[in-house]
Amino acid sequence: MTRWLKNVGYLSLKELRSLFSDPILLVLIAYMFSAALYIISNMPTTELKNAMVAVVDHDRSTLSYHLRDSLLPPQFKSVTEVDPKNVERDMDTGQYTFVLEIPANYERDVLKGENPHIQLSIDATAMTQSSIGSAYIANIFSRELAIFTGKTQVESPINPVIRVLYNPNFSNKWFMGTMQLVGNLNLLILLLVGSAVIRERERGTIEHLLVMPVSASEIAVAKIIANGGVLLAVVVASLTFMVREALGVPILFSQYPIFILGTIVFIFSIASLGILLAIIAPTMPQFGLLCIPTYIVMYMLSGSNSPVENMPELAQQITQFSPTTVFSSYVRDVLFRNAGIDIVWEQLLKMVVMGTVFLTIALIQFKSMLSRQG
Incomplete structure (x- = not known):
């Protein structure tokens, strides 16, 4: 040996x-x-990262600011408020991928039980990011609205709670x-x-x-x-x-x-x-x-x-x-x-x-x- x-x-x-x-x-x-x-x-990956978002806020309520603040890094950059007159030009130049337009009296209508809509304009030339980003925004806003109004989004008797212990930002x-x-x-x-x-x-x-x-x-x-x-x-x-x-x-x-x-x-x-x-x-x-x-x-x-x-x-x-x-x-x-x-x-x-x-x-x-x- x-x-x-x-x-x-x-x-x-x-x-x-x-x-x-x-x-x-x-x-x-x-x-x-x-x-x-x-x-x-x-x-380059298909995951959403550093998407540029602008907002036209006609409501300026607690709920509108709450929704704006829910779009967080690393998926989104800080939300920028813009003048409605410059929206089309800024999107044509590629400055923003998403522009949110929150209507007046949005919070009041939500609390009254109505179903007001937020307009989301998307730069479709960034195809992958726009498709994934719109789904992200819809899910985030649905969750935040449920929290704000105190309503649950899940009608099932089972309410799953997901805890990401590793790589929380995926x-x-x-x-x-x-x-x-x-x-x-x-x-x-x-x-x-x-x-x-x-x-x-x-x-x-x-x-x-x-x-x-x-x-x-x-x-x-x-x-x-x-x-x-x-x-x-x-x-x-x-x-x-x-x-x-x-x-x-x-x-x-x-x-x-x-x-x-x-x-x-x-x-x-x-x-x-x-x-x-x-x-x-x-x-x-x-x-x-x-x-x-x-x-x-x-x-x-x-x-x-x-x-x-x-x-x-x-x-x-x-x-x-x-x-x-x-x-x-x-x-x-x-x-x-x-x-x-x-x-x-x-x-x-x-x-x-x-x-x-x-x-x-x-x-x-x-x-x-x-x-x-x-």
Whole structure:
């Protein structure tokens, strides 16, 4: 066992020297977990944000001011009062997306039980924002009117109360940042570990390994430790400086140990799969053609972009055998819900089992590959 560990250590150092001797690859790793992650997390979304609203208030009552004050950031900018004569010009120039016109005696008519209407003018050239924003305004005003008049909006005997404990503003980048971290890690660990095996074969250094007193398990584990260790350090740094600081996601430092533990197990699982794919593919181009579709299918079905429950039943069953699906669920539980090890231990066990199966098959095939190479 001591000899096995010593050989793994020497081979791991060899892998690290090979990795750090490739500056282009190091730049790619840094880019994927910094600039690429930030750009994708801040991509334009369909959620309403900083909508420009103006109001023409003919009533100037307590209720009218209450409605105006209910349109809050980050969905809306501060409501601006404008002159009725300038409404058409301001909307034509794109200064406002929404203009509310509150009629005179609006509060009095509401208290009398009548149904007065507020006119909402919309700049329809901003199609997505105008459609979503009008629905936002209608729901907000309905709720505020119910509170003001003391009437309930729900006639059902069940009155649901929704409490959003995480991401109360439903900021898309909070979810995108963490899920993109999972996707980038998945892709890079597949490419790095798999290409390390292919590189040994194409450069002819596989013959050196054949005459050395090392086993297939030592070679495979060394590649996993070296490449996985580098990516683990980069992921932790990206989670701290990009996701937590740059994107403003409220991640607690107490969540780091469980997250790191899950990341280590995920890296082991995906790296084992990467070695298996590299053994199946004889050349680097063929490995790329095999690796990229595998990554895309795993990531698209992982639940990172859309809920697994929305997929066909067969896809839901198949994706449960993917480490990416399990790790995506693990990350959501740990970072979004602050789950402890007593809740996520089953997900860790699943990833360990899948990684062990991948590595066992890879080692069996690795021996036959060395024999063919020899």
